[in-house]
Amino acid sequence: MKRTLGVCYYPEHWPQEDWAQDAARMAAAGITWVRIGEFAWSRLEPQAGAFDFGWLDLAIETLAQAGLKIVLGTPSATPPRWMLDRFPDMLALDAAGQPRKFGSRRHYCHSHAGYRQAAAQMATVLGKRYGRDPRIAAWQIDNEYGCHDTVLSYSDAARHAFRDWLAQHYQSVGALNRAWGNVFWSMEYDSFDQIDLPNLTVTQANPAHEMAFRRFASDQVVGWNAAQVGALRPLTDAPLIHNYMGRVLEFDHFAVARDLDIASWDSYPIGFLSDRLEGDAAHKARYLQQGDPDMQAFHHDLYRAMNKGRWWVMEQQPGPVNWAPYNPAPLPGMVRLWSWEAFAHGAEVVSYFRWRQAPFAQEQMHAGLMRPDDQPAAGLAEATAVAEELRQMPDVAHVQAPVALVFDYASDWAWKVLPQGADFDYFRLVFDAYKALRRQGLSVDILPPDATGDDLVGYKAVFAPGLATLSAPLLAALATTQIPCLIGPRSNLMTSELSTALPLGPNLPDLDIAVARVESLPPATMRPVAGGGAVLHWVETLEGSAPAVITGEAGAKLLVTNGTLHYLAGWPDTALWDRLVDLICANIARSRLPDGLRLRDTATHRFAFNYAPEAQDWNGQTIPAAGVAWWPLSADSRTG
Template identity: 55%
Template sequence: MKLGCCYYPEHWPEEMWAEDARRMAEMGLSLVRIGEFAWSRIEPEPGQLHWEWLDRAIETLSDAGLKIILGTPTATPPKWLVDTMPNMVAIDEQGKPRGFGSRRHYCFSHGGYRQECRRIATAMAKRYGTHPAVTAWQTDNEFGCHDTVLSFSEAAAARFRIWLHARYGTPDALNRAWGNVFWSMEYRSFDEVDPPNLTVTEANPAHWLDYRRFASDEVVSFNREQVDIIRQHSPDRDITHNFMGFFTEFDHHDVGRDLDIATWDSYPLGFLEQFWFGDANKRDYMRQGHPDIAAFHHDLYRGCSGGRWGVMEQQPGPVNWARFNPAPLPGMVALWTMEAFAHGAEFTSYFRWRQAPFAQEQMHAGLLRPDSEEAEAADEVRIAARKIAELGPQQMAQAPVALVFSYEAAWVCGIQPQGASFRYLELVYEWYSALRRLGLDVDIVSAGASLDGYKIVLAPTLPIISDEFVEELRELDCPVLIGPRSGSKTPSFTIPDDLAPGGLRAFLPLTVSRVESIRDGCTHRGDGFEITRWLEHIESELEPEIALECGRGIVFANNNYRYCAGWPDGSLLTSLIEQMGSEAGIETMRLPKGLRIRRTATHQFVFNYGLEPVQFAGTGDTIAPASFVVTPLTT
């Protein structure tokens, strides 16, 4: 795994560049990402392209032996460009324009802006496409950041109508698919269809789902335009995009297919603070991040672009954007780096080389402080670099467990939670975490990816399932666990004629006759476990494998398939996974709090995210807090 950093030569006096480059190399870095916010320096006046400074920056970095990931600057169009077409900005759900003054002030559907992006990407790719130091490209930056996937602009409405026309052919077909007869919502023409915002009460969920699909497709095609240009002018370079954490607003599998390598931006402390991890986790892991946050995304993004992935931005210290921004525990930057390595990252790039003393992210730490002194992370980078060199390249082995992830499922649950606490990402994360607490390696795969070779397959929920994927599941002979709401919707966001689980009935002979959502604080008790948030009533000739105290069945098994008819707690998940593990012949172990394992083809990595030293029974090692141990695997 290579190490790198994100660098902004335009932020610093040119005199500093050479020394910066030298210090990067000295620190063990060999990659540097540049360019993605530099449009106003590349083109300070309309049409006047100033490459000279970037030429020199690339030379300087290259001279120090660094390889360059070059970003297209399309996330930050300059003011003069916005002023030439003010309606290029996105319109928020309340109908307000999202203007200039920060970043991502554009609508993915705006034709004029797309043309500008093609123009600047072409110019950049032509100029640097064959530069020997430029080994990779990043398109734009963090698609969707700051809630920018959905736009309710005129441009988006117009392209949505075209998208609907292509999907449905006739307004009647659309009306039937959506059930628009329901409240006299029928259209006589695609021209009558608007985006689903600003309705009196909720719009048709089918309307929303298609709008989300459309918006996701807009991201895909926006990205593909740049990919096509770069491929043409910069042969044999990797193309990537830096995805974000806990973000499902567009289909990353779809974007990922157009890339050579998926990357993501890893901020474990910020994510812990911003997401649903209750107070206890936020206290116990305040300076480490919850132990599954980084690994979850590593395993998710490894499945997005054919197995190749990396960390484009790695948190090196306190950030500026969470509600509270503590410092990582000493050791965590090295631990996070090694964890990426263990999960198969091709590189880890720290964000950022030097903390900027100005503008929005001035409180975001870097490897250097604003005064160019080394920040705390610098020495941890050196430690990691040495350890990585010592261990040598790691081959990934297929994980024993496949966890099925679907962006469409996230949209369906978000559009129609039915119970306020039914959150897709949280459900999947809990299932993932249960697997990892049992010491299992996991591949997170798309609904449609090959499941060949897996020993256990889990799908926390898949409301909409294609016939093809049902078929793929049906051919498995390993233990398979399917979660609630799976098969509960058709692709048109309607209830299947034969009710849930729809097509899954091929191997799960049962019917979900009724569902109920459960208010926070209320539970349905079973023997040693509880069901919260969601409970389904099942009609089946199957005897329940596991039932609630009241007698209602909660887990139903049929051959190698199991169905869980509610939101399981960690205890039920653990016993189900242990049972499946024993059926599949794979070993599980209940790891002490804070400990996680990851195996490559040749080594076992054990990470301690906890605040106390922990003995790992597997090797007898005692592992210090915020630390890790690597041992060769004996086969």
């Protein structure tokens, strides 16, 4: 498939007389796609029921005339002020019970039926007008679900919807009491109407209560999205897309994706390094102007898993952003590097955010491809270079990676609800595994938690760390697979109700092992491992007959195996992760990469991305800081 570039554009921010020139310049830069409309509700429907599509018609016409394909957004992330007059109770409440007021964006509760209906109605109106318009080549629904912590709402609407959800799931309040173990502190309910949201309790709420609320909240996002999908589907054949964010984990993206056609995400490498990644000061200083070397790749691989490989970068950082604690500029070359990295991981489109930096409002310090004074910003030349390179490049053809990594949103919720140790974070654990694989040059595919035996076919290794509860399909697959698999730590120790599995987990097929006890450890405490490395944060005491491959210094079993399946009883440090990759991926060609260099294989090429701030030598080539290189790949040289 031929890869293309896009850009996000807000015609409503600029004089109409500038649109044609903007469109021409986009086209000249080699841009194919333009996303519009997703924040424009107050211009599309200035008063309730009074629509104004004239400007949008003109914008579409102008952009299409320049040869651009349009992604049209539904504007439900920014309901206009009059919507609040209609639905004064549509706002979310935070966990402290405060309303999250109008004045920015995402000021709605997913559980509010009235606003949900109004948003779907808006999608219908747009669908009727533009659904069969060939210039509208794709749709974006809403914008960045979960951004600004907007999944969990404690509003009246949420409370009532939660009670309905519980009634449907448990059928009887007695069943709920039993499932949650409400006898524990006399927390038993007589009716669903007595059940409140799990905020503001005197001490921690029942984890089962919180877990149910997490599942409910995720379902509310799915249902919210589905309402608009339901409105648009009959009206258009263009693909439906949502633009997810980085490390937003409060809803199940796989579940949302089931209703959509293409996944996309918004990639802000430098902001993300600063505001949502662990890492010591040296790491953050080293990658200050590049972003973490694995964060983008991880999300590329994650979102590639959503819709049978169809995915985009809907928003690509093109320069300094405005919303992180500190906002440095990308190193020269990084915009190109990020773009090519996305393509190497299979993106169909990389779309820059935004065309021109706005001179007003919240994001006026967020760079675009153009400066607010209509001069080219630094990113434009790099984007243009990518467009030119794309023209030279043969199609980027995807190929299955040698390693599969399982990712499960519900496990994140489980460990947030019941961390047991302040540093136990699911994403961090999975990301540590991902980084370990990538340090050895391996390409990775991400699988959903209900991956089946069929889904595992073709992989040479499977990693599934930290799964709170293993799904039935995955358990079945593990029972028969011959692929080396790593499970653990803290895997399958809980039921889906977040109670303790009995018999004690992990209850893996043909692996006689049980976790007799767990310990969480403060950051400075390491438990050394025989042969090198250490565990930290978390360590389990195993009992059972499965033989140990790796043990603690005192001989305690740390990694056990039945030959294929491996269970890991602690949180590895970097050195131990390296040993684990060596062990599980022994049958895959690997090589330890220079610090900051990363590889990615397509069907035909190997790409190298140098995230380091200095040049790195690789494969006989010197790759400059922020540089990209690629080589044709013969079958025998493929490593990961």
